[in-house]
Amino acid sequence: MHVKMVVGRYAPDRKLDGELGAPYPPPYSDKPRKTYQTFEIDLHDEAMVLDGLIHIREYVDESLVVRCSCRCAICGSCAMWINGHAKLACTTKMKDVLENGTVRVESPPSMMPVRDLVWDMGPFMQKMRSVKPWLEGKPVSPDEEYRVPNEAMDELVQEVSCISCGACLMDCESYAVNDKFLGPHALARAYRYANDPRDSMQQERLKEYSDPNGVWDCTHCYECVHVCPKGVAPLEQILKIRQMSVAAGYTNNAGTRHALAFAESVRGSGRLNELTLMPKSLGLFNIKAQLQSLPSAFNLLRAGKLPPIIHHKIPGVTRVKAIFKKVGGPLT
Amino acid sequence: MKVAFFPGCVSKGACPELYVSTHKVAEALGIELHELTEAPCTGAGVLSEQNPALADSLNGLTLAMAEKLGADLMTICSTCQGVLSNHNYQLTHKPERMERANAVLSEQGFTYKGTTKVKHLLWILVEDIGLDKIRSLVKRKLTGLKIAPFYGCYILRPEEYLGLREKPERKNYLEQIISIIGGEPVEYHGKSKCCGFPMVTMNRDAALTMGGNHIMEAKSKGADLLVTPCPLCHLNLDAQQPDAARVMRQPIDVPIFHLPQLLGLAFGYSPEELRLDHHVVPTAKALEKVELKV
Numbered sequence: 001m002h003v004k005m006v007v008g009r010y011a012p013d014r015k016l017d018g019e020l021g022a023p024y025p026p027p028y029s030d031k032p033r034k035t036y037q038t039f040e041i042d043l044h045d046e047a048m049v050l051d052g053l054i055h056i057r058e059y060v061d062e063s064l065v066v067r068c069s070c071r072c073a074i075c076g077s078c079a080m081w082i083n084g085h086a087k088l089a090c091t092t093k094m095k096d097v098l099e100n101g102t103v104r105v106e107s108p109p110s111m112m113p114v115r116d117l118v119w120d121m122g123p124f125m126q127k128m129r130s131v132k133p134w135l136e137g138k139p140v141s142p143d144e145e146y147r148v149p150n151e152a153m154d155e156l157v158q159e160v161s162c163i164s165c166g167a168c169l170m171d172c173e174s175y176a177v178n179d180k181f182l183g184p185h186a187l188a189r190a191y192r193y194a195n196d197p198r199d200s201m202q203q204e205r206l207k208e209y210s211d212p213n214g215v216w217d218c219t220h221c222y223e224c225v226h227v228c229p230k231g232v233a234p235l236e237q238i239l240k241i242r243q244m245s246v247a248a249g250y251t252n253n254a255g256t257r258h259a260l261a262f263a264e265s266v267r268g269s270g271r272l273n274e275l276t277l278m279p280k281s282l283g284l285f286n287i288k289a290q291l292q293s294l295p296s297a298f299n300l301l302r303a304g305k306l307p308p309i310i311h312h313k314i315p316g317v318t319r320v321k322a323i324f325k326k327v328g329g330p331l332t
Numbered sequence: 333m334k335v336a337f338f339p340g341c342v343s344k345g346a347c348p349e350l351y352v353s354t355h356k357v358a359e360a361l362g363i364e365l366h367e368l369t370e371a372p373c374t375g376a377g378v379l380s381e382q383n384p385a386l387a388d389s390l391n392g393l394t395l396a397m398a399e400k401l402g403a404d405l406m407t408i409c410s411t412c413q414g415v416l417s418n419h420n421y422q423l424t425h426k427p428e429r430m431e432r433a434n435a436v437l438s439e440q441g442f443t444y445k446g447t448t449k450v451k452h453l454l455w456i457l458v459e460d461i462g463l464d465k466i467r468s469l470v471k472r473k474l475t476g477l478k479i480a481p482f483y484g485c486y487i488l489r490p491e492e493y494l495g496l497r498e499k500p501e502r503k504n505y506l507e508q509i510i511s512i513i514g515g516e517p518v519e520y521h522g523k524s525k526c527c528g529f530p531m532v533t534m535n536r537d538a539a540l541t542m543g544g545n546h547i548m549e550a551k552s553k554g555a556d557l558l559v560t561p562c563p564l565c566h567l568n569l570d571a572q573q574p575d576a577a578r579v580m581r582q583p584i585d586v587p588i589f590h591l592p593q594l595l596g597l598a599f600g601y602s603p604e605e606l607r608l609d610h611h612v613v614p615t616a617k618a619l620e621k622v623e624l625k626v
Contacts, residue, residue: 025545084521173525173526173528173542174531174535174538174542176542176545177528177538177541177542177545178535178538181538212535216531216534216535217531217534217535217538218531219526219528219530219531219539219542220377220485220526220530220531221485221489221525221526221530222485222486222489222490223485223489223525223526225489225490226489226490226491239381242381242382243381243382246382253534254533254534255533255534257533258378258533258534259378259379259381259382262375262376262378262379263375263378263379263382265373266372266373266375266379266390270370270372270373271341271344271345271372271373272341272342272345272373272376274341274342274345274346278533281533282533289536292536293536295574295575296571296572296574296575296612299571299574299612300346300571300612302612303571303610303611303612304610305346305347305348305349305571305610305611305612306346307345307346308345314369314370314371314372315369315370316369316370316371316372319370319372319393319440320372320390322439322440323372323386323389323390323393323436323437323440324386326389326436326439327383327385327386327389327436329383329385329386330382330383330386331379331382331383331386332383332386
């Protein structure tokens with residue numbers, strides 16, 4: 001198989017020949033641009049993207065820097081952008097990602113570049129540490145070892161598969177615009193401990209994650225679920241923390257108010273009342289936020305798009321009310 | 333073809349132009365819209381995350397209504413599509429969830445058997461109507477317009493609920509339609525990314541920057557306009573665009589079209605009929621390129 005590999009290279013101390021890339025977005029806009037070099041190589045048909053990179057390093061240009069170790073999705077070293085999406089180079093088949101015989105490989109723009117395909121794992125690890133990824137023992141230890149029912153572990157094993165490769169954070173939409181966001185990997189790990197019956201910090205954890213830059217700052221785009229090579233589905237773990245924190249009473253935040261206002265509107269009329277959702281979510285006494293939202297309401301009004309002042313119920317609303325009552329539970 | 337039409341709350345609220353233009357395009361294409369006026373809101377994922385049983389029942393009701401009608405369920409909103417696809421997947425793959433939902437629905441005189449197919453208008457256009465039929469109805473080629481597709485998350489992810497593993501080509505339908513009506517699709521990274529709408533009340537500046545970044549990327553690649561199959565993306569990208577420009581401290585000024593508005597233009601409807609004069613970001617500059625005025 002003949003392959004063209006376009007490799008985004010980063011080596012500020014060297015002059016590289018090739019096509020200059022776009023400037024880095026914030027917060028790395030002060031970094032020099034990447035240089036894209038094209039390598040034409042021959043590989044066997046079942047080769048992985050990492051095989052191609054190692055081939056280049058061994059036979060074409062020994063200065064190419066690649067981080068890799070296990071070659072089987074265990075060490076989490078070789079996550080990078082392949083055609084603009086986070087993937088592990090070791091488990092991505094070259095033939096699956098070739099577009100007109102070409103593949104584009106680079107470090108992601110959301111991460112600080114170190115050299116060529118190596119990016120700084122520092123912020124990723126710092127976020128992971130910040131959620132205290134360990135069990136805090138119960139104040140009084142039992143006489144023997146903690147016995148945990150099997151069912152209690154069923155919910156947690158999904159996250160345990162995480163190999164800390166960074167794929168989810170590098171393609172996280174919220175992180176791209178807010179580097180204080182805790183991130184999908186750390187929040188997924190946080191869930192693993194917050195819901196462990198042996199942990200004694202559950203309440204502190206839930207409170208912390210429902211604060212700004214926690215679970216409610218996730219934009220729910222499913223990108224982390226899509227790119228995770230190990231099926232951790234970080235978003236699903238984030239949603240479980242949201243459920244737990246609302247149930248535990250950590251409700252003084254826009255996320256919970258939004259959910260409550262949404263449910264109230266659907267229960268009462270069968271549909272969403274856009275006119276009241278925003279003010280109720282922001283908090284009726286949050287004057288600053290209310291004022292900030294006024295210009296867009298005015299713009300809607302001017303364009304003739306403001307929802308009707310009198311909110312209409314759908315004809316089947318009694319059915320909807322009965323369903324809310326019958327199901328019960330959160331938001332009903 | 334006959335469809336059970338699920339317009340969604342937004343097309344009947346803040347985006348009436350979507351509702352109106354959908355009817356125009358459906359008429360031209362011979363899609364018979366049977367609106368499910370008694371179907372409730374999907375909960376937009378908000379109800380699903382806090383109370384899955386409740387969301388199973390509400391969406392199960394809508395799916396059962398379409399089943400009773402004997403037609404595919406058509407959405408015109410990526411978010412409605414995502415939530416209905418998600419619950420349809422859960423109900424048809426997890427018998428205990430189907431049983432639980434039907435226990436609730438039976439009291440309302442409904443039972444969901446699990447046969448409904450949920451399809452966004454975008455999918456119906458390509459898979460049921462066909463590109464040839466669309467081509468034959470084009471009266472006004474949009475030659476010269478550079479159009480950036482913006483899909484919205486929930487019509488693309490999670491892939492298994494949306495049938496994208498079986499039909500990966502669904503990720504390119506907007507480009508196919510843009511090309512067939514004479515426009516030039518703009519390729520850019522942000523097309524499959526998030527508009528920021530779901531977190532606009534939680535972190536306003538981040539949400540506005542998110543959407544603004546994608547528009548600016550498309551603009552830097554020469555886009556005259558963006559087209560989206562999702563009215564929630566439309567709200568964040570159009571209605572909030574002046575605010576996004578303020579937060580980002582730069583002008584943006586790129587109009588955002590709903591999918592049926594773009595198609596309607598190609599079918600010869602006037603900008604007024606498609607309510608292209610009811611946008612926050614003026615559409616005039618883009619329309620001038622195809623010698624139209626609003």
